[in-house]
Amino acid sequence: MKWSGRFNGYSKEAFRKDIVAGCIVGIVAIPLGMAFAIASGVKPEYGLYTTIIAGILISLLGGSRFQIGGPTGAFIPILLAIVMQYGYENLLIAGFLGGIILVLMGVFKLGALIKFIPRPVTIGFTAGIAVTIFSGQIASFLGLQNMERHEYFYDSMKEIVLRLPSLNIYSILIASICLAALIVTPRVLPKVPGSLVGIILSTLVAVWLFPDKVATIGSAYGAIPASLPNIHGLDLSWDRITAMIQPALVIALLGSIESLLSAVVADGMGGSRHNSNRELIGQGIANIVTPFFGGIPATGAIARTATNIKNGAVSPMSGIIHGFFVLLIVILFAPYASAIPLASMAPILMMVAWNMSERKAFAALVKARTSDSIVLVLTFLLTVFTTLTIAVEVGLIVAVLLFIKRMSEMLTVRKVLPDFSSSKAKVSADIVSAEHDCPQCSIFTVEGPLFFGASQSFAAFSDWIESGHQLKSVILRMRNVPFMDTTGEAHLMDLIKRLQHLGVTVHVTSLRAQPRRLLTKTGGLQLIGEEHLFEHTGEAINAALSNLNKDHCLGCRHFAFRECAELCGVNPREAAYPSPTAKPASRMTRTVLKD
Structure with missing residues (x-):
């Protein structure tokens, strides 16, 4: 698919539709970008920078007509583990190297290989990531104080239990208001993003009724700058590259899976056909450039891509517009974001985890009681209790061994x-x-x-x-x-x-x-x-x-x-x-x- 081919017959009416779709997706992307960044252990503005830079480049250079790129929930456990183990600066290096790997995957036409990852493995680690995201927001929902971040699920749950006496009733109330808005808004106002309504409503309640009673973005991370950061270099020394190559491989693997899955969803909804290798190249370039602006790794976002299509997007221009729209909002309204309570972010991420959990497919595979059920449950448990790397490696090995066994019996x-x-x-x-x-x-x-x-x-x-x-x-x-x-x-x-x-x-x-x-x-x-x-x-x-x-x-x-x-x-x-x-x-x- 040639880049120009995606704009054949482009008209003023198509541009108008792309503006509407791009602005709506931008509104959805703003709270998600901040929430994903906070959950990944970095400042909220880095999520916004990723939404802007990566969002524009993925739409501009990728192989899908409707793909929307940016920070996603699937990356949260991986990025948090990297930040805790190596630090934020090394996370940028890992993202940069992951981008190079993605470009190489596209150049050598490895996009089709992603399709051979067994479905029980993808459902298993996706459900495991959802559990990790959901459990990681319990502390913010309850307003627990003096929480220490832990890399592993068991340690995190233990920390929550130890800090339960410090729960904040005001945080629970604010989080509940946001959660109610997330549930009610799609039913009453289906065209309005529930996350935006939830954040605005809960923030107003916190500011007017409970000032200084709950932790906010400003109190935890400082004010969000009303501009993009200056371009800064990365310390690409040989020692750092060798130390971050394994995390980079994980980022590239998950990024390729998520982006191509999202592109397939976009094909089904929009009646288009993506170029998987070009999509990997576009994703790779976006992840190479974004770290120089302080952004975190990005990939195709299924929910935002679906929102883009449902709101009438015609071409990749809607994704480009979505990035510039977020930039405009950052410039005009970034200082006001400091008043957003952290408790308002928790239900948004919990809802993301619930929607990405693949619960129906998970239950169907478990009920089938086949060898795929074993692969599914094993991958899920390893994702929750160890790391995604171990889960995918073991899941693939077990899936291959069971497949060989089935084939030998034939x-x-x-x-x-x-x-x-x-x-x-x-x-x-x-x-x-x-x-x-x-x-x-x-x-x-x-x-x-x-x-x-x-x-x-x-x-x-x-x-x-x-x-x-x-x-x-x-x-x-x-x-x-x-x-x-x-x-x-x-x-x-x-x-x-x-x-x-x-x-x-x-x-x-x-x-x-x-x-x-x-x-x-x-x-x-x-x-x-x-x-x-x-x-x-x-x-x-x-x-x-x-x-x-x-x-x-x-x-x-x-x-x-x-x-x-x-x-x-x-x-x-x-x-x-x-x-x-x-x-x-x-x-x-x-x-x-x-x-």
Whole structure:
């Protein structure tokens, strides 16, 4: 998607709609920007600077028509942990490095890889982040005093319990007023941002009725400057870069996930189609530039993006306007923000946490009681009680291991024979029995991916197949093997070599494209021999029967093939062919690879 393409046919009417949408989103973004910054352990103005700079650049350079960028709730636990462990200046360095990583991800077209993160992992860490945000606002809601910030959930909850005697009834009242406004406003005035109404109403009550009774932004952080800060450099020494590269990777990973999820939501609501790699580049540039203005890491904001679309946005211009609108408000009204009570911010963030919690999807996955439920709960608990990095790493590893287990269970090998009750004599596993099973020629249908996860099962099959001492030919039907890796190829070749060493001829039928390409590269096809490759099972059977030991056929009464009567010297009318309901000889003859 070319940048100019997003403005094709742009008109004055479209610009008017973008102005309206941009201003409304700007109104929504102001209290959220301050609240996210405070919850992340930095001054509220840094959230506003991020909203302005990152918001403009993401809309200008990103790959989504309607994306609104800025500080988001998902970043709160990560940024707070970085600030507590490394300090604010190092947070800026981490954000800068995270931006570089995002740009590289876009340049090398890694945007599509984000889609491969399992849904239980994303829902798990999103719900975990929501719990962390919500619990982190309890102290401000209750007005607890002398609170110490802690990186981990358990320590934070312990601190709240210890400080409960210091709760402030005025803070609870102010927070309750804001919370009521957040709940009632969307029902009564759906076009008016509830967070703005809540902050204004609760601030007026605090100023007029309870002056100096509750902590405010001014008393905790000082006055908010009525301008952008001067550009200042970052201490990009090698020691700091190496120290912050891991936090930067976490910022880049979460930022890419959040921004692309938001872009997908925007596509669904606005009928557009985003460019994921361009979106990562735009997000990266925004995060590279923002730290020089004191801003914190930013990404696509799903709620603000949805608000942008619902209010009639036409192009990325609405996001650019939203950034300049916030700048105008900062210049004109920043001094008044000092009177906002911290208790007014708490319910806003609690509501953000509630909305982002994915509670319905979480409950549905838990009720399903599948392996995905394990991944979900594990990722959620690790996000809450440890760190997001550990949660995502462990969640991905467990998800991959469980996926490998499921895929390995899909690989089955069934011993089959032609079913003469069928008009086309198709092969069937149901007719194989102790009384109906050719001792010299075995046919096996292999189904499922033949890869490293199924190697143990295939090895068990290999050991069993060699137990047939009279075997002269083995036919492997491979039509239902869609994929083969080098481990699976090695086990297949090992089986063929062992059988060939015993004098058994191996025929392979219906080999699909990917396994054929791999066997060509590894020399496997040369080992099998082109003369032993067939498209149809009937052709392979004809070749195998020509290789039988005719002396062993004399006296045999299995009649596995139509040709058996003639080979045994019996009148075809006297040959007894089993019905499809014949009892199988054993579990192994029917399904070999379940062990």
